[in-house]
Amino acid sequence: xxxxxxxxxxxxxxxxxxxxxxxxxxxxxxxxxxxxxxxxxxxxxxxxxxxxxxxxxxxxxxxxxxxxxxxxxxxxxxxxxxxxxxxxxxxxxxxxxxxxxxxxxxxxxxxxxxxxxxxxxxxxxxxxxxxxxxxxxxxxxxxxxxxxxxxxxxxxxxxxxxxxxxxxxxxxxxxxxxxxxxxxxxxxxxxxxxxxxxxxxxxxxxxxxxxxxxxxxxxxxxxxxxxxxxxxxxxxxxxxxxxxxxxxxxx
Amino acid sequence: xxxxxxxxxxxxxxxxxxxxxxxxxxxxxxxxxxxxxxxxxxxxxxxxxxxxxxxxxxxxxxxxxxxxxxxxxxxxxxxxxxxxxxxxxxxxxxxxxxxxxxxxxxxxxxxxxxxxxxxxxxxxxxxxxxxxxxxxxxxxxxxxxxxxxxxxxxxxxxxxxxxxxxxxxxxxxxxxxxxxxxxxxxxxxxxxxxxxxxxxxxxxxxxxxxxxxxxxxxxxxxxxxxxxxxxxxxxxxxxxxxxxxxxxxxxxxxxxxxxxxxxxxxxxxxxxxxxx
Ligand SMILES: Nc1ncnc2c1ncn2[C@@H]1O[C@H](COP(=O)(O)OP(=O)(O)OP(=O)(O)O)[C@@H](O)[C@H]1O
Ligand SMILES: [Mg+2]
Numbered sequence: 001x002x003x004x005x006x007x008x009x010x011x012x013x014x015x016x017x018x019x020x021x022x023x024x025x026x027x028x029x030x031x032x033x034x035x036x037x038x039x040x041x042x043x044x045x046x047x048x049x050x051x052x053x054x055x056x057x058x059x060x061x062x063x064x065x066x067x068x069x070x071x072x073x074x075x076x077x078x079x080x081x082x083x084x085x086x087x088x089x090x091x092x093x094x095x096x097x098x099x100x101x102x103x104x105x106x107x108x109x110x111x112x113x114x115x116x117x118x119x120x121x122x123x124x125x126x127x128x129x130x131x132x133x134x135x136x137x138x139x140x141x142x143x144x145x146x147x148x149x150x151x152x153x154x155x156x157x158x159x160x161x162x163x164x165x166x167x168x169x170x171x172x173x174x175x176x177x178x179x180x181x182x183x184x185x186x187x188x189x190x191x192x193x194x195x196x197x198x199x200x201x202x203x204x205x206x207x208x209x210x211x212x213x214x215x216x217x218x219x220x221x222x223x224x225x226x227x228x229x230x231x232x233x234x235x236x237x238x239x240x241x242x243x244x245x246x247x248x249x250x251x
Numbered sequence: 252x253x254x255x256x257x258x259x260x261x262x263x264x265x266x267x268x269x270x271x272x273x274x275x276x277x278x279x280x281x282x283x284x285x286x287x288x289x290x291x292x293x294x295x296x297x298x299x300x301x302x303x304x305x306x307x308x309x310x311x312x313x314x315x316x317x318x319x320x321x322x323x324x325x326x327x328x329x330x331x332x333x334x335x336x337x338x339x340x341x342x343x344x345x346x347x348x349x350x351x352x353x354x355x356x357x358x359x360x361x362x363x364x365x366x367x368x369x370x371x372x373x374x375x376x377x378x379x380x381x382x383x384x385x386x387x388x389x390x391x392x393x394x395x396x397x398x399x400x401x402x403x404x405x406x407x408x409x410x411x412x413x414x415x416x417x418x419x420x421x422x423x424x425x426x427x428x429x430x431x432x433x434x435x436x437x438x439x440x441x442x443x444x445x446x447x448x449x450x451x452x453x454x455x456x457x458x459x460x461x462x463x464x465x466x467x468x469x470x471x472x473x474x475x476x477x478x479x480x481x482x483x484x485x486x487x488x489x490x491x492x493x494x495x496x497x498x499x500x501x502x503x504x505x506x507x508x509x510x511x512x513x514x515x516x517x518x519x520x521x522x523x524x525x526x527x
Contacts, residue, residue: 148352154339155320155346156366156418166369170356245356 035217040224043217057225060191060202063119067126068187074127075134075179082135083142083172096132104129104186105193112198122194122202129190134183141175142168174245181238188230203229270298270454271333271343271421273319278328280318287479288314289325294473294482296422301448301455303465305512306475307520312458313349315475316426319456320346332422342370345420345453347428351407353399359410360386360395366418385413388447405436409443416447423448425457429464438496441467445494462516466490466508467499474515477523484515 019037026034035043047053082089108125115121145168153167195204203222210218273296281287288311296302306312317323318330321337321344329336332343339346353362364382367373373381386392389409399407408428415423425444429437441464448455459465465472466488474483490504499505 146352148348148350149354151322151339152346152348152352152354152414153365153369154322155344156414157340157342157369159340159369162369166365167354170354173356 032214032216035220040217040220043215043221047221053225056201056203056206060195060204061229063122063126063195063202064184064187064191066119067123067191068130068184070123071127071130071134071183071187072180075131075138075183078131079135079138079179080142083139089139092135096136099128099132100136104190105197108194108197111194117198117200122191122199125194126187126191130183130187133186134179137175137179137182138172141172141179144175145171174242177238177241177245181234181242184233184238185230188226188233192226269419269421270452272296272298273422273454273456274329274331274334275319276329276331278318278325278330280314280323280325281479289318290479290481292328292481296454296456298421298454299452301445301457301468301470303457303459303469303472304475305459305462305465305472305516307460307477307516309477310475310480310519311478312460312475313426314478316346316424316456316458319424320344342418343421345415345418345423347408347412347415347423347425349426349428349430351399351404351411353407353410353414355399357399358395359391359397359399359402362399362410363414363417365414370418382413382417385417386410388416388450389413389443405432405440408432408440412444412447416451419451420453422454422456425455427458427460430459430461437461437464438500442494442496444468445492449493462509462512463500465512466505467494467496472508472512474512474519476519483519486511486515 022037026036031039044053078092082092104125107128108121111121111124115124149167149171150163153163158166191202192204192207195202196208199205203225207219207222207226210216210222273294275292275294277291277293278289279287279291280289292315294302304312304315314323318325319337321330321339321341331337332341335341335343337344354365357365360379360382363386364378367378367381383392383395386395389412391406391409391413394402394406394410399410402410412428429440432440444457445468457468469488472486472488474485475481476483486508488508490499490502490508
């Protein structure tokens with residue numbers, strides 16, 4: 001009996017537990033303050049039926065994709081350069097710490113003045129949120145490459161270009177996938193926050209608008225979707241990617 | 252053709268016998284912090300010769316191999332392989348490091364194939380065949396699909412040896428490659444090194460601080476002085492080949508060489524102590 005309990009993965013129990021708590025707490029409040037899960041489900045059906053959920057989801061995902069892609073490119077450049085050259089690393093690391101200390105959403109009012117309300121102002125906030133933690137992780141990846149591997153490759157005749165393709169890149173791949181995961185989740189958090197401040201569509205907008213008109217169903221639906229997307233990306237894409245490339249590094 | 256495990260080698264091919272002349276001509280070398288390691292140091296290795304450099308810890312063995320492989324440059328003097336100044340990338344040069352330095356993201360076969368892939372002179376199929384050939388020579392063709400972390404230390408060092416040999420270097424530098432292994436594994440790999448060398452015939456410069464290992468392997472043992480210095484003395488090892496762990500190590504002559512080298516090393520260390 002004890003054995004079987006030990007083997008049971010308790011992770012599976014957490015979601016039902018959360019739902020149970022929700023139901024119990026919600027039963028003590030009127031539904032315009034805290035609705036039951038099934039009421040939120042009914043709200044979801046309405047949003048799906050008239051196509052507006054898809055529309056908002058699409059807007060958010062497009063912004064996420066744009067900001068995340070831009071951040072990945074720039075982080076790759078910054079992180080690799082900082083990893084390879086000590087002087088550049090010394091120069092960039094105070095800037096890195098400075099920008100990481102500022103909550104990304106604090107930039108939202110500024111980007112909205114510069115880029116106007118809409119796609120690009122949100123993309124810029126996402127970019128700022130994701131680029132620095134990604135750059136640092138990639139820099140650590142390059143720095144973690146052992147001198148011995150580099151020397152071995154040179155005596156095996158690798159040219160400088162081959163060194164990059166066949167040693168530096170594969171050796172830092174596990175860090176690269178970790179950077180992608182970190183960057184995506186940072187970007188997603190910033191996206192929702194930025195949409196809540198100033199946007200006319202998107203999941204974040206859905207939540208803040210729900211609050212303003214007093215539709216708690218809408219608020220909770222938004223929150224569930226935000227969590228669901230983050231969880232799906234994390235466990236279905238990034239965790240697998242990382243696991244795939246990290247088996248050899250653990251030893 | 253069969254290897255020492257009695258396994259038939261499907262892809263045996265004629266092995267090129269190429270050997271280089273290594274010439275070190277009165278080199279001087281100091282580290283940037285001013286620590287002087289070599290002063291007017293000269294040494295020559297004849298084609299196909301197996302030279303063992305023997306010296307106590309800190310005498311500059313690793314520094315010398317870094318110079319011989321071109322990772323570091325002497326302040327003056329020249330180091331040439333077949334007359335050409337050394338560079339780490341030159342194809343004549345093979346290097347087996349103190350620790351295996353395998354690429355952990357590549358499997359054993361791909362590790363051995365790495366150099367051939369960089370050269371890209373052979374077709375992919377020929378590269379794989381050649382890599383398998385050298386893996387079989389070190390007795391590890393069965394482990395081709397494994398990742399490095401799945402191998403023992405001794406097996407990893409074997410792969411490292413196969414990886415260097417696959418490029419058929421005319422000069423093989425070995426920096427205490429078996430020092431981290433247990434005595435039994437070390438003796439086995441010593442025997443294996445000699446077997447490979449007698450088949451392939453390249454020039455070898457092997458570094459160690461183990462006297463028995465030096466005698467067992469060498470045509471000539473060169474005893475190094477503690478830095479800054481040069482050569483303390485040399486000893487030609489006149490023991491018949493092929494040598495074997497069971498036979499060679501208990502020969503009276505082996506014991507004599509051991510005594511002689513122990514005295515030389517004691518002399519090196521003692522001379523240094525009186526300086527301090
Ligand atoms: N990067 C460096 N800067 C300054 N001095 C160094 C450096 N590397 C080594 N040395 C010094 O040079 C001398 C020779 O070092 P080296 O590593 O070549 O010795 P070794 O014979 O290989 O020793 P061991 O058997 O312990 O490996 C030592 O006195 C060492 O302290
Ligand atoms: Mg050393």
